[in-house]
Amino acid sequence: xxxxxxxxxxxxxxWYNDLVIKADLxxxxxxxGCMVIKxxxxxxWEKMQAELDRMFKxxxxxxxxxxxxxxxxxxxKEANHVEGFAKECAVVTHYRLKNDPEGKGVVVDxxxxxxEELIIRPTSETIIWNTYxxxxxxxxxxxxxxxxxxxxxxxxxxxxLFLRTTEFLWQEGHxxxxxxxxxxxxxxxxxxxxxxxxxxxxGVPVIKGVKTENEKFAGAIDTYCIEALMxxxxxxxxxxxxxxxxxxxxxxxVKYATKEGKEEHxxxxxWGVTTRLIGALIMAHSDDKGLVLPPKxxxxxxxxxxxxxxxxxxxxxxxxxxxxxxxxxxxxxxxKVDDRDTHKPGWKFAEYELKGVPVRLAxxxxxxxxxxxxxxxxxxxxxxxxxxxxxxxxxxxxLDEIQENIFSKALKFRDExxxxxxxxxxxxxxxxxxxxxSAHWDGTAETEKAIxxxxxxxxxxxxxxxxxxxxxCIKSGKPSNQRVLFAKAY
RNA sequence: CGGGAUGUAGCUCAGCCAGGUUAGAGUACCCGUCUGGGGGGCGGGGGGCCGGAAGUUCAAAUCUUCUCAUCCCGACCA
Numbered sequence: 001x002x003x004x005x006x007x008x009x010x011x012x013x014x015w016y017n018d019l020v021i022k023a024d025l026x027x028x029x030x031x032x033g034c035m036v037i038k039x040x041x042x043x044x045w046e047k048m049q050a051e052l053d054r055m056f057k058x059x060x061x062x063x064x065x066x067x068x069x070x071x072x073x074x075x076x077k078e079a080n081h082v083e084g085f086a087k088e089c090a091v092v093t094h095y096r097l098k099n100d101p102e103g104k105g106v107v108v109d110x111x112x113x114x115x116e117e118l119i120i121r122p123t124s125e126t127i128i129w130n131t132y133x134x135x136x137x138x139x140x141x142x143x144x145x146x147x148x149x150x151x152x153x154x155x156x157x158x159x160x161l162f163l164r165t166t167e168f169l170w171q172e173g174h175x176x177x178x179x180x181x182x183x184x185x186x187x188x189x190x191x192x193x194x195x196x197x198x199x200x201x202x203g204v205p206v207i208k209g210v211k212t213e214n215e216k217f218a219g220a221i222d223t224y225c226i227e228a229l230m231x232x233x234x235x236x237x238x239x240x241x242x243x244x245x246x247x248x249x250x251x252x253x254v255k256y257a258t259k260e261g262k263e264e265h266x267x268x269x270x271w272g273v274t275t276r277l278i279g280a281l282i283m284a285h286s287d288d289k290g291l292v293l294p295p296k297x298x299x300x301x302x303x304x305x306x307x308x309x310x311x312x313x314x315x316x317x318x319x320x321x322x323x324x325x326x327x328x329x330x331x332x333x334x335x336k337v338d339d340r341d342t343h344k345p346g347w348k349f350a351e352y353e354l355k356g357v358p359v360r361l362a363x364x365x366x367x368x369x370x371x372x373x374x375x376x377x378x379x380x381x382x383x384x385x386x387x388x389x390x391x392x393x394x395x396x397x398x399l400d401e402i403q404e405n406i407f408s409k410a411l412k413f414r415d416e417x418x419x420x421x422x423x424x425x426x427x428x429x430x431x432x433x434x435x436x437x438s439a440h441w442d443g444t445a446e447t448e449k450a451i452x453x454x455x456x457x458x459x460x461x462x463x464x465x466x467x468x469x470x471x472x473c474i475k476s477g478k479p480s481n482q483r484v485l486f487a488k489a490y
Numbered sequence: 491c492g493g494g495a496u497g498u499a500g501c502u503c504a505g506c507c508a509g510g511u512u513a514g515a516g517u518a519c520c521c522g523u524c525u526g527g528g529g530g531g532c533g534g535g536g537g538g539c540c541g542g543a544a545g546u547u548c549a550a551a552u553c554u555u556c557u558c559a560u561c562c563c564g565a566c567c568a
Contacts, residue, residue, distance in 0.1 A: 004529085032560085084568065123568095157566050164567080217568055225568095240568075307527050346528040353528095364527055374527075 004354065007288045012232040013160075019282060020161045023291045023355050033159040033166035037275070040355065041162075043299035044278055045169065049149065051201055051296075052171060052273070055193050061145040061173060066127050068151070069118035074126040078251040084218020085122045088155040092118040120153045125219060125244075125270055128174045129252040136176060136266060138257045143186070144176040162279035163236075163490050170274035176266040178256065180245070183267035187243040190271040191224045194239035202277065203294040203407040204228045204284045205414045206238055207436075207485065209461025213445050217270075221245035227460045227485070229414045230283040233434020235460045235487035238280050241271035279490075284410050285379075291356025292378055294406050295399040300336045302328060302395060303357045305348050307364030314341070317363050320388075324361065324373070327392040333399065353378060358402050359395060379405050420483070427474050427486070431455055436487045440480035442473035451475050457486045 004022050006014040020026055025041030028034075037045065053063070069092060075082050096112030099105075121127065128146075135141060149171050159165050173190060177183040191208055198206045206226035216223035220242040228238045249255070249265035256266055285292040295301045304325060306317035318339045325335045336357075338348055345362065352360055362374040372385045375395070379402050386394055417435030421427040430437045441447060441459065452458050466482045473480050 088567070154567085211568080215568060220568090223568075237568080305527095309526060313526095344526060344528090344530070346526085346530075348529085349527095350529045362527065366527080 005288060005290065008231065015288070016279075016283060017161065019286060019291060025278065025282075025291075026161050028161070031166075033156060035161050035165050037169075040299060041278060044281070044293070044297055045275055047297045047299070048197075048201070048277060049171070052193075052197060053147075053149075055197065056147050056171075056173065059145075059189060059193065061147045061175075063148060064146050065148050065150070066121075066124050066131065068121055070121050070124070070127045072117045072119055074130055075119055077126065078219045078247055080247075081125065081219035081251075085154075089122055090120040090153050090155055092120065121150070122152055122154045123270075123272075124148065124150070124152075124172055125174065125248055126252075129248040129254060129268075132174075132176055132266075133252050133254045136254055136256050139178050139259055142176060142178045142256060142266065143182065145173075145186075146175065147171055147173040160279075160490075162282070163276055165275075168275050170272050172270060172272040175269045176249070176254065177268070178258070178264075178266065180267050183245075183269050184243050187222070187224055187241045187269045187271070190269070191226065191239075191241040194226050194241065194271075194273060197273075198226055198228065198238055198277075198280075199407065201294065201296045202281050202284070203296075203403060203410060204238065204280055205407065205411040207461065207463055208465075209463045209485065211240075211461060212448055212459050212484075214448055215458065217242045219244060219247050220270075221247065224464075225461055227436075227487075228280050228284060229417055229436060229487075230280070230490070231413070232283070233417060233488075235436065235485075235489040236276070236280050236283070237460070237489065238277060239271070239273040242269060244268040244270060285406055286356065289381075290354035292406065293356035293358060295358045295403045298334075298356065298358050300334045300357060301399055302333055302335045302359045302361060303348075303352050304335065304337045304361045304363065305345055305352075306337070306339055307345050307362055307367075309365070313365050314339075316368055317365065320368060321361075321363055324363070324388070324391060328395060331392045331396045333392070333395060349376075358399060377402060379409075418485070421474055421486075422471070424474050428455065431457055431486075431488070434488070436460065436485045438483045438485055439474045440471035440482075441484045442476045442478035442480055444476075444478075447473060447476050447478075451486070457488050460485045460487050460489060 005018045008015045023040065024038050026035045026037045029036045093114055094108050094112050095114060096109040097106040098109040100107045132144065136144060151167055151169050153167050156164050156166055175186050177186060195206050195208050198204045206228050208224065208226055211223040211225055217240065222243040224241045225237055226239045228236050230236055246265040246267060248268050254266050255263045258264055281293070281297065282291060285294070304321040306314065306321045308314040308317050321337045321339065325337050328335045349360065356378060358378050360376040360378070362376070367373050371388050373388055373391060374383060375386045376383045418438055419430050419433070419435060421430050421437050421439040427437060427439055448459055462482070462484045468481055471480050471483070472478065
């Protein structure tokens with residue numbers, strides 16, 4: 001078989017890049033740092049969107065849409081926020097082009113300068129809170145539970161397909177509440193939605209936790225996150241949910257009248273997941289043969305490849321393939337029959353392995369005689385001949401089993417790669433091994449930064465289920481009462 | 491913004507050092523044929539302003555200068 005992928009052992013980063021391109025998920029575009037998401041990759045995003053959207057709506061959120069452009073002045077209203085994002089904002093300064101007087105295409109028309117520059121949103125808190133100010137007057141207007149599906153731009157210096165690109169797609173929820181408690185509850189509710197989604201749909205186990213001061217969102221009181229572990233031992237932040245306190249309400253003067261007639265600032269949250277989840281999906285499960293997609297997010301769950309030699313065999317196997325497709329569709333299984341005569345079966349097998357289709361059926365003349373079909377699983381690469389009778393029910397169960405297996409495999413890997421370090425030497429040693437390192441930390445930003453500068457490892461989160469235990473900080477030796485998770489991260 | 495490299499067929503690259511027929515290979519593409527249960531074999535074919543500009547020369551993909559672009563490493567990165 002022709003080798004199309006770099007192996008993970010050879011070069012993990014190259015393997016990832018090869019895979020994204022060869023599996024037809026995305027490619028680099030003519031615009032530096034921006035990607036084209038191709039139909040197969042976008043189909044995965046659409047599946048993610050559909051499920052998340054359902055989960056948000058089930059919890060009473062509604063969708064809306066706010067502008068791509070944000071007046072520059074809005075940005076400076078929340079000090080931490082502007083400081084956090086200022087260095088990566090694209091700015092619109094003009095609104096017209098004209099023909100180059102020297103005849104070389106078009107140039108910016110300097111006379112068409114905007115009075116106030118517009119920022120292309122890196123996130124929408126400011127424009128949204130500026131709008132919410134007009135929407136909220138009374139406790140009767142609360143809570144306000146809004147989500148938007150949008151693109152954002154962050155001018156990153158180094159980009160990687162799906163993991164970090166200049167423009168990316170995401171959803172951002174922005175809610176307003178009457179009380180602090182309610183806002184905190186909302187933040188945690190969403191965190192749980194993200195966690196459930198990651199584990200049940202992506203099949204990626206995640207750790208729920210809180211970010212440190214250094215790592216939290218610019219403008220938040222607390223940032224909660226879900227952290228996943230990739231196969232190369234590096235961590236990936238897969239979603240964040242922020243408790244914003246009254247920071248934005250105060251910055252944009254969003255007040256409401258309580259039942260008692262008193263004026264109060266509202267309490268806020270914001271939360272988001274991005275197309276980076278596709279990167280997480282790829283890196284968590286895939287192997288040297290290509291993608292491994294969990295059935296719940298695969299653009300199609302089953303592919304049927306007819307095997308034939310003569311025209312009449314082509315006709316008969318294709319006919320049976322389409323009949324089976326119909327049976328599967330009746331049980332809600334998404335199926336593609338690849339009856340193209342322009343590619344050989346072997347080529348198709350390799351292609352669908354590369355693309356991570358969970359189950360492949362091959363049906364040839366021998367199967368027609370024996371009333372069987374060859375069933376191949378992508379997750380463990382096993383093959384079985386199964387009776388065509390009751391094949392739909394069989395596959396329905398099999399897809400569930402695959403989804404489960406993919407998750408348990410990732411969970412086992414993750415759990416095997418959380419290790420405790422009790423001394424600085426142990427910590428350094430474990431860093432080379434990769435994975436999460438559970439260690440005591442004195443709680444100061446200085447120590448955290450010192451560790452990061454020396455080792456490139458960051459505190460991924462303070463796990464929410466961290467048990468209280470006395471210990472000493474691995475770096476400073478000062479007392480600590482719980483362990484936090486360190487890792488090198490994407 | 492520093493340091494390093496690379497621009498030649500859709501893609502990956504050779505050729506350049508030492509200038510000289512009509513610029514090559516693999517792969518992809520098209521046609522034919524044998525094939526078809528794991529990326530097939532054989533035969534034929536199309537495809538290039540050698541990143542751009544200026545120069546040196548009888549002669550430039552090759553030498554010189556300038557320029558543009560991309561990639562890698564760092565800086566940076568919620």
